[in-house]
Each structure stands twice: as C-alpha cells, then as structure tokens.
Amino acid sequence: MKYDNVINLINDMASNFMVLDGQKVDVPAAGKLLNQLEEVIKEADAQEIKPLKRVATGINSLLEKIVLNAVEQKEGGRAFGEGLIRMQEISSSVKNKGSYDEDIEEYMQSLAELTGSTLEEEEKPGAENDACKVENESPPETGGREEKFEVQDESLLKDFITEALEYIDEIEVNILNLEQDPENTEYVNAIFRPFHSIKGVAGFLDLKEIRDLAHILEDLLDRVRSNELPVNPTLIDIILDGADVLKEMITSLKEILDGERDVPAVRDISKLRHRIDTVDQRIDSEDKAKKLGTILVEDGVITEEALEDSLKIAEGPPRQKVGEALIKGGKATPKQVTGALRKQAAQATNADTIRVDVSKLDDLIDMIGELVITQAMVRQNPVVQGSSDEKLGRHVSQLASITSELQRTSTSLRMVPIKQTFQRMSRLVRDLTRSSRKIATVEVVGEDTEVDRNMIEEIYNPLVHMVRNSVDHGIGTPEERVKSGKPEAGLIQLKAYHKGGNIVIEITDDGMGLNKKKILKRAVEKGLMKESDILSDNELYKLLFLPGFSTAERVTEISGRGVGMDVVKQAVEKLRGKIEVSSTEGKGSTFATFFPLTMAIIDGMIVRVGKEKYIIPATAIRQLLRPLRESYSNVVGKGEMLNVMNKLLPLVRLHEVFDVKPDSENPWDALVVVVEAENRSKCLLVDEVIGKEEVVIKGLGAGLRNIEGVSGGAIAGDGNIALILDPGSLFALSET
Numbered sequence: 001m002k003y004d005n006v007i008n009l010i011n012d013m014a015s016n017f018m019v020l021d022g023q024k025v026d027v028p029a030a031g032k033l034l035n036q037l038e039e040v041i042k043e044a045d046a047q048e049i050k051p052l053k054r055v056a057t058g059i060n061s062l063l064e065k066i067v068l069n070a071v072e073q074k075e076g077g078r079a080f081g082e083g084l085i086r087m088q089e090i091s092s093s094v095k096n097k098g099s100y101d102e103d104i105e106e107y108m109q110s111l112a113e114l115t116g117s118t119l120e121e122e123e124k125p126g127a128e129n130d131a132c133k134v135e136n137e138s139p140p141e142t143g144g145r146e147e148k149f150e151v152q153d154e155s156l157l158k159d160f161i162t163e164a165l166e167y168i169d170e171i172e173v174n175i176l177n178l179e180q181d182p183e184n185t186e187y188v189n190a191i192f193r194p195f196h197s198i199k200g201v202a203g204f205l206d207l208k209e210i211r212d213l214a215h216i217l218e219d220l221l222d223r224v225r226s227n228e229l230p231v232n233p234t235l236i237d238i239i240l241d242g243a244d245v246l247k248e249m250i251t252s253l254k255e256i257l258d259g260e261r262d263v264p265a266v267r268d269i270s271k272l273r274h275r276i277d278t279v280d281q282r283i284d285s286e287d288k289a290k291k292l293g294t295i296l297v298e299d300g301v302i303t304e305e306a307l308e309d310s311l312k313i314a315e316g317p318p319r320q321k322v323g324e325a326l327i328k329g330g331k332a333t334p335k336q337v338t339g340a341l342r343k344q345a346a347q348a349t350n351a352d353t354i355r356v357d358v359s360k361l362d363d364l365i366d367m368i369g370e371l372v373i374t375q376a377m378v379r380q381n382p383v384v385q386g387s388s389d390e391k392l393g394r395h396v397s398q399l400a401s402i403t404s405e406l407q408r409t410s411t412s413l414r415m416v417p418i419k420q421t422f423q424r425m426s427r428l429v430r431d432l433t434r435s436s437r438k439i440a441t442v443e444v445v446g447e448d449t450e451v452d453r454n455m456i457e458e459i460y461n462p463l464v465h466m467v468r469n470s471v472d473h474g475i476g477t478p479e480e481r482v483k484s485g486k487p488e489a490g491l492i493q494l495k496a497y498h499k500g501g502n503i504v505i506e507i508t509d510d511g512m513g514l515n516k517k518k519i520l521k522r523a524v525e526k527g528l529m530k531e532s533d534i535l536s537d538n539e540l541y542k543l544l545f546l547p548g549f550s551t552a553e554r555v556t557e558i559s560g561r562g563v564g565m566d567v568v569k570q571a572v573e574k575l576r577g578k579i580e581v582s583s584t585e586g587k588g589s590t591f592a593t594f595f596p597l598t599m600a601i602i603d604g605m606i607v608r609v610g611k612e613k614y615i616i617p618a619t620a621i622r623q624l625l626r627p628l629r630e631s632y633s634n635v636v637g638k639g640e641m642l643n644v645m646n647k648l649l650p651l652v653r654l655h656e657v658f659d660v661k662p663d664s665e666n667p668w669d670a671l672v673v674v675v676e677a678e679n680r681s682k683c684l685l686v687d688e689v690i691g692k693e694e695v696v697i698k699g700l701g702a703g704l705r706n707i708e709g710v711s712g713g714a715i716a717g718d719g720n721i722a723l724i725l726d727p728g729s730l731f732a733l734s735e736t
Contacts, residue, residue: 003095006043006052009036010091014084030067031201034060038200040087051100052090058111059083064203065115067156079114082107154257160201161254164210167194168247173423175239176430182231191239192221198246210249213269217242220276229279238275240427245269292322295340296332298441298489306331361413368410369696373715375403376693404694415450418505421460422447422494425467429492432471440475440490449496451503455595458575459505462568466507466591467492469565474511474589484586486510499594502577502619508590514583519543541581545569576711578677578728604695604724606716607673607686610660613722614686615695615714616673620727622681623674624689627667642667642683644674650682652734657709663687677727682734684725697724709733 013036037060044053059080065071066080086107093100171194178187199214217239223229245267252265293307302310306326314325323337378384379396387393426442433440451459475481475490482488495506516537523529523543543549547566572579576596583589596602604615623644631643632651640651651672655662664670664687672683695714711726 003091006040007091007095009040010084010087012036014088030063031197034063034200034203035196049090049094051104052087054108055083055086055104058108061115062111071114079111156205157253158257160205161250164198164250167198168243169420170194171243172427173420175236176423176426178231179236188221188224192218192225195221210246213242213246216273216276234279238279242272292340296336298487300487301336302331365410365414368407371403372407372694372696375399407694414453416453416456417448418451418496419447421456425463425494428464428467429471432468436471437477438471438475439478439488440471440492443491443493445493446496449498449503455575458571459595462571462593465568470507470509474509476511502594502596504592504594506590506592508588510588513585513587513589515585516540602695602697603692605692606690606722608688608690609654609686610662612660613716613720615722615724616675618692620675620677621673622676625672627672629668632667642672651685652682653685657734675727677731680731682731
C-alpha cells in the first residue's frame with residue numbers, strides 16, 4: 001500500500017523509543033531512531049504530507065539535543081513520545097481519509113521552545129535535517145587546521161568509536177562476501193545499514209566529515225539496492241576505499257581520547273567523490289555479467305573466448321543465465337557450474353548476542369581459574385582423601401564435575417569464529433595481487449572454527465606476514481604460471497581446524513614452492529652452514545625463520561627485506577605455538593601454525609623428579625611406560641636411546657636438565673613419558689607420574705620468563721608451584 005512503509009517505520013520507532021527513558025541514552029539505538037526519522041522525512045516529502053514532515057523534522061532536532069544533553073532527558077523523552085503519537089495519527093488519517101485536519105501549531109511551538117529553534121526554521125520550504133544534508137564542497141586539508149578538537153561528551157564519543165569500528169569490520173566482511181555473490185541483496189543491505197548508522201550518530205555528534213562520507217557511500221549503496229547500479233569490481237573498490245578512509249577518521253578520534261593527537265584526521269575526499277560521480281561511466285565500460293564466468297575462467301574450466309560467446313548467447317533471445325548458456329553450449333558441466341556457484345555463496349549465521357565488558361569477562365575467567373585451583377586443593381587434601389564418608393566423596397566429585405563444566409563454559413565465552421580474520425586475509429590478498437599485477441583467488445575452509453578472543457589480534461600479524469610471502473614468493477605472474485602449465489590465477493587456501501588440544505591454521509599456495517637450492521646457497525653465503533652439510537627438509541626450512549634471512553632477489557613493496565619470518569616465529573612461540581612448513585618445488589607450499597585452544601587452562605600430566613614436580617601438557621604425551629633393561633642402549637653419536645615399539649627414541653634425563661637429584665638414575669628403575677613435539681618423539685625420564693589434572697597457567701614474571709624448556713607455572717592441587725614444560729624447547733635444550 002502507498003502509505004504502509006511510512007506507517008511501519010513510525011510504529012517501529014514507537015516500540016523502540018524507550019531508549020530515551022534510561023539514565024544514559026543508548027547512542028546506537030538513538031542513531032537508529034535518527035535514521036528512521038530521516039526515512040520518514042523522505043517519505044513525507046515524496047508523498048507531500050507536510051504535517052508529517054514538520055513533526056518528523058522537529059523531533060529529529062529534539063533527539064539531537066537529548067543525546068547531547070542540551071535538553072533534559074525526561075522532558076525531552078515526553079515531547080518525543082508525543083511527537084511519535086502525532087506522526088501515527090497523521091499517517092493513519094492520511095491513509096484512511098486522504099488528509100489530516102488537526103492543528104499541530106501548539107505542539108510545534110512547544111518543540112521550538114524546548115529545542116531553542118524557531119517555528120519559522122521548522123517551516124522553511126525545502127529545509128532539510130542537518131543530519132542528512134551533505135555539503136558539496138570537500139573537507140579542508142588537515143594542514144590548515146590548528147584548533148584543538150573539543151570533545152563535547154567523552155562518554156558518547158567512546159561509544160560511537162567502539163560501535164563505528166565494529167561497523168567498519170562488518171562492512172569489510174560483507175563487501176567481500178558481496179564480491180563473491182553479487183546478486184545477494186542481503187549482503188547489500190548488510191553493508192548499507194552500518195554506513196547508515198555511522199552517518200546518523202556522527203550527525204548529532206557534529207562529526208561533519210565522517211557524516212558526509214558515510215552519507216555519499218550510503219547513497220551509492222542505495223542505488224545498488226534500487227537496481228540502478230550492478231555490483232562489480234569498480235563498485236567494490238570504491239566502497240572498500242571509502243570504508244578505509246572512514247576507519248582512519250574514526251581511529252584518529254580514538255587517538256585524541258588517548259592523548260596521542262590534538263585534531264582528528266581529515267581526508268580530502270574529492271577524488272573519491274569524483275569516482276562515485278563517474279561510477280556509471282566506469283561500470284558501463286565493464287561487463288556486468290562476468291562474475292560466474294570469471295570464476296570458471298580462473299579455475300581453468302573455460303577460456304575467455306568461450307565465456308564471451310556464452311555471454312552473447314545469454315543475452316538472448318530468449319534471455320538466460322550465463323551458467324545455463326555454458327551448460328547448454330557444452331562449455332561446462334553442471335557440476336563445474338555448481339562448484340563455481342558455491343564459491344560465490346557465503347554462509348551467514350545470526351545469533352542473539354549481548355555485549356559484555358571485556359574486563360568483566362576476563363575477571364570472570366580468572367576467578368574460575370582460581371576456583372579450579374581451589375577445587376583441586378580440596379580434592380587432594382589429606383583429610384578428604386583419607387575420609388571414609390561416602391557422602392563427602394560424592395560431594396567432592398560433584399564439585400569437580402561442576403567446576404570442570406564451568407571452566408569449559410567460561411572458556412567458550414572467549415571463543416570467537418576465525419571468520420573475520422580470514423576475511424581480512426582475503427582483503428589483503430585482493431589488495432596485494434592488484435598492486436603486484438598478479439591474479440589469485442582465496443579459498444576458505446573452516447572459517448567457523450573458534451579461537452580464544454585474546455589470541456585473535458596476536459595471530460593476525462603472523463598470518464599477514466605468511467600471506468604476503470605466499471603472494472610475493474609463491475604465486476607467480478599470469479605469464480609465469482601459464483608457462484609452467486598452471487591457470488593464470490593462483491590459489492591461496494586459508495584453512496582452520498582443531499587437532500587435539502590445538503587450533504591449526506594453514507596457509508597454502510599453489511605457486512612455485514620453496515627453492516631448496518636457493519635456501520642452501522643463501523645459508524652458505526651467510527655462514528649458517530657449510531656446503532658439505534646435509535640437512536633434512538625440516539632443518540632446511542627452519543633457516544627461513546632466522547633474523548635477516550631472505551631468498552628474495554630484490555626488495556619489493558610486499559617483502560624481501562629479511563624482516564618477517566623471524567617475527568612470525570617469535571609471535572607464534574609467544575602464544576605457545578609452533579610452525580611447520582611443507583613444500584613441493586613447482587607445486588606450492590603450506591605454512592601450518594599450531595596454537596593452544598585457550599591461553600588460560602590446560603590438561604596436564606603431573607610428574608615428579610626427585611622432590612620437584614613438573615607438568616607436561618597432555619596433548620604432547622603419547623605413551624607412559626617402565627622400560628626394560630634390554631630396551632636401553634647408548635648409541636655412538638646419538639647418545640642414550642630407548643627401544644619403544646621397535647623404534648629407537650632419544651632419552652632426556654629431566655634431573656640433568658633442571659639439576660635435580662633423582663630417586664633413580666637407571667631408566668629401568670624409573671618411568672618414561674614419551675612426548676612428541678615438532679614431528680619428533682623423545683623419552684622423558686621421571687621418578688613418578690602423579691596423575692592428570694586441569695591446571696591454570698600462571699606467568700613466571702619478568703625474571704623467569706625466558707627459562708628454556710619451560711612455558712609457565714601452575715599451582716598444583718597440594719598448593720605447591722609446578723613448572724609447565726615446553727616439549728619443543730626442552731628437546732632443543734637437551735641437544736645442546
């Protein structure tokens with residue numbers, strides 16, 4: 001119906017305006033109201049409902065004053081609610097009778113007095129809400145601005161910055177989804193809404209440059225929603241660039257609050273505005289229907305010529321889809337077209353969420369960690385263990401069960417999908433390939449795999465370095481790839497999955513692979529080895545992670561300075577992780593990083609050596625055994641070995657590593673824990689295995705942080721401190 005849209009908007013506002021009743025205005029919700037008012041004003045103007053437009057414009061001004069505390073919230077909320085009732089009456093009357101005959105002058109006068117504006121300003125023909133008016137001139141350059149930026153309301157600005165940066169992340173995720181699935185209107189709406197919200201809140205915070213840029217990007221997307229513009233690379237580039245500029249402006253506001261700068265960043269957006277103004281001409285010069293075909297070409301299924309022929313056939317008559325034309329013409333099979341369509345599709349999940357302060361969540365998890373420790377102390381208390389009271393035993397067991405479940409639940413609260421990080425990697429690949437004139441597609445596997453939120457930002461930089469290397473060193477130019485019998489477009493796969501107690505993130509490319517001869521040559525040149533040395537592939541690839549090591553022939557904008565892979569190794573090890581490299585020359589490489597699922601609590605096996613206790617991560621343990629005398633041998637050049645299931649494994653004496661007096665020095669009088677790390681297994685000699693226990697990881701402090709072979713400490717069930725062993729560095733330590 002003609003008036004249904006505006007009536008629905010007003011009714012929705014009426015059900016949501018309770019955000020004005022609290023002690024503090026909900027800025028994002030108020031921004032939503034402001035945006036809805038803008039829609040009402042547009043609808044009222046288009047349908048020439050003058051009373052509705054006047055009331056909507058008036059309460060729009062009132063809402064801005066309420067948010068900025070220029071109008072007392074209780075009185076302002078009452079007037080706003082009355083305005084909503086007036087708008088409902090006007091829209092209903094116009095729909096049912098074709099007109100509205102009641103007098104609104106008294107209400108408009110009360111609004112004018114409350115907001116400090118004049119009635120004439122509200123009635124001025126063609127007047128528009130300042131929140132949705134965009135000046136044509138470009139913002140001034142930052143160089144001319146010397147006045148210090150004044151924060152009107154720090155609390156409101158903080159809320160806006162937090163929300164806006166989340167909106168930008170949401171935009172980046174959905175714009176990349178839209179590029180893969182350009183016909184999906186849900187993605188267009190998902191990008192439109194954040195720009196709309198940023199514009200609305202920036203408007204009543206008087207952030208003119210941010211408001212203006214968000215508005216022109218919103219208008220561009222509105223044209224896409226109304227089918228005036230198709231989605232293509234030109235449009236995607238403009239929106240991504242606009243989002244980048246917005247992010248820079250908003251981040252500069254955060255830096256002002258942090259005392260890092262005095263004035264916000266202001267960008268000259270005249271070039272971006274020109275690109276938007278000329279977007280029609282740019283799009284007209286591009287093929288609007290190439291998306292599906294491009295994927296098939298990049299996968300090597302069809303040629304460019306076959307695609308062009310099918311596009312002409314698809315235009316009809318009769319008109320048909322490109323995929324249909326390709327199948328009917330025998331250029332592609334249904335399975336191949338379906339596979340390409342699946343690449344375009346993106347799985348979207350919606351879940352009810354509640355925003356919780358990060359510090360509160362961390363405090364909760366810390367307290368649960370202390371509960372785990374206390375529960376272990378209670379369970380191992382000699383009085384409890386020696387008690388014959390069955391009821392007490394059941395209660396202690398129930399406490400342990402509840403504590404364990406609470407620990408798992410609280411840990412899951414900090415888990416977030418890696419999807420957004422992968423989307424950022426996809427954006428990075430897109431930008432890098434365009435700047436280096438290469439072609440590459442990104443395939444994502446396991447994007448719903450969850451990671452501890454405290455690790456997300458920490459793993460981002462290592463992943464960036466590895467992706468940059470894949471693009472620069474792995475994926476060749478289209479010409480190089482064709483010569484080697486590969487499709488012009490390279491493939492970079494981002495894969496995440498759980499394995500044991502770790503999350504594994506793999507970055508794989510189908511490029512040239514690692515050149516072993518070049519690595520060896522550079523290692524000899526740097527004096528890291530001799531030409532006569534024989535290294536395994538694993539040992540050879542470890543050279544890549546040494547500081548300053550690079551095989552690049554020249555320095556590029558992407559890489560080649562020898563700074564990167566050593567930083568990757570340090571960042572990964574900081575998170576108690578490790579990296580494994582595999583490569584086949586001419587076919588590609590895989591860099592796999594392994595991280596613990598959580599940084600707070602682990603399952604560990606408590607062992608005793610002499611009077612000291614140590615904790616071995618349960619995920620690293622492969623076997624427990626008491627060796628026979630005949631299984632022990634001392635191999636020349638390799639040291640002490642134990643025969644474990646017909647395989648000789650090195651023996652590591654923990655009492656020698658940590659200078660502790662053991663109960664037994666003979667392996668056949670003690671116990672052995674077979675531990676695996678870095679694709680190798682070794683036997684750790686211990687006096688006693690006390691048992692398995694969930695332990696809370698504690699830092700050792702600055703003075704003990706760099707002890708080799710140890711990754712942290714924990715409070716054992718008896719209240720004493722036990723060191724948590726790091727098998728990887730322990731292996732290296734035992735070999736020195």
